[in-house]
Amino acid sequence: MNQAGLNMGPRHARVFGPAVSYTKKLTTEQKVDHDQDIIGAVSLIWSIAQAALPKDALQVIYDHLSSEQLPTMQTRDVPPGSGFTLHFDGVNYFFPHTKQAPPEVYISRAYGAYLYISLCWSHMLLIHCSPAHWDRSHCQYAIAYIADRIIDFSHQDRQGQHALTCNAGGNYVDVELGTVVESAPGTLILFQPRQRHGTTLSYGACNYGYAITFSRHLIDGYRELSDEAKAGYFIKPMDSNEEGVVYE
Structure with a gap:
């Protein structure tokens, strides 16, 4: 099991930030490609969930994301952004206006x-x-x-x-x-x-899957950050009058 997105680090050294999911040396380009694939896959699952799950349950999740002001999915090599890309049979499919998944994911x-x-x-x-x-x-x-x-x-x-x-x-x-x-x-x-x-x-039987979670230790760590530190996990505005993306 690997964690992607934000985490609190190992049990013996709690540090809030993007998870490290690699056990071998990769180039920066390879890491970016890998992370973009993960973000695309999980964001697609998140989109499917929003279309298929009961509205009352989704509202509970939306309210949680909004009340905690959580950012979207990101990694150490891919900053928060808008939209995601999927790669199928050598073709890139880009969804520029679709929100990315919440920030805590397990593969x-x-x-x-x-x-x-x-x-x-x-x-x-x-x-x-x-x-x-x-x-x-x-x-x-x-x-x-x-x-x-x-x-x-x-x-x-x-x-x-x-x-x-x-x-x-x-x-x-x-x-x-x-x-x-x-x-x-x-x-x-x-x-x-x-x-x-x-x-x-x-x-x-061997199942391969993803889980979008909202663990208590991650939220507790996020709450301890200053507003300035939290801002670093959101999309950087292109103009001083714009705001970073948050869940509504």
Whole structure:
């Protein structure tokens, strides 16, 4: 799992600023290309979420972004800006007037917070053991998107007469609601991070996805910044009479 956008640094050295997501040496140009791809992908997911999710839940997120005066997605090598670009089959698609995603994003591969579950004959969900968790979030909601799903069919539970179906494994579980959301590619999940949640065992299933979150430690760190320091995370105005972009 990697974090993109703003963060508070490692636990032993809390420093507010854009996350560092690289484990190998890259040129500045490579970093910019990589970060622009991430910003484009997450901003597209954010646009889809705004078109698909319930309006009342979206309003809660909008109110949170506005009340905290949060900036948009950015990295150490790509400053805040307006619009985003997507690259498909060698073609660039530019969306100049579409707002970028909120500033805190996680990119995950094979994420798991396992729950052991079974279905009884009445199809009621029973949780035998629940090492679930909840997240310290300032906002009531967070958003997750499953971009892809790859299954290792050599896994022992995917073979033989009683092999698991493709939709089993690595699925999101809301413990308090007692529901399981199958992690099919293209699945958009609106969840409440302060409620207990987790995932089923993977059984060789590997999900790739993104999460737009609003963690408490990030907001607390942002609140401690001076107005002058906060201004550095917004789009720089081209004219002294203009203002940086904020959420409405």
